Amino acid sequence: MLIILLGSVFVYIYYLKDKKEQLDAIKRGFCPKCHQKSIELTDQRSGGCSGPKILSYECVECGYANSFAVENNGSCG
Known part of the structure; x- marks a missing residue:
């Protein structure tokens, strides 16, 4: 059980690192x-003043598409 838990943690860390490199x-x-x-940039959504922004990108050459949640730096004011 411990091996499965540790494996899951390492896979998640690798996933986050890969997403950061893509962004x-x-x-x-x-x-x-x-x-x-x-x-x-194909779409930009906001979760409000304190929520993250969801940015969607697409490549017109190869068709790559992905969405990223980024911090919303105080756009309310």
């Missing part, structure tokens, strides 16, 4: 899959 590539303007400058 970093997108912030630089590149698709994380095909490495072309063809990534576009």
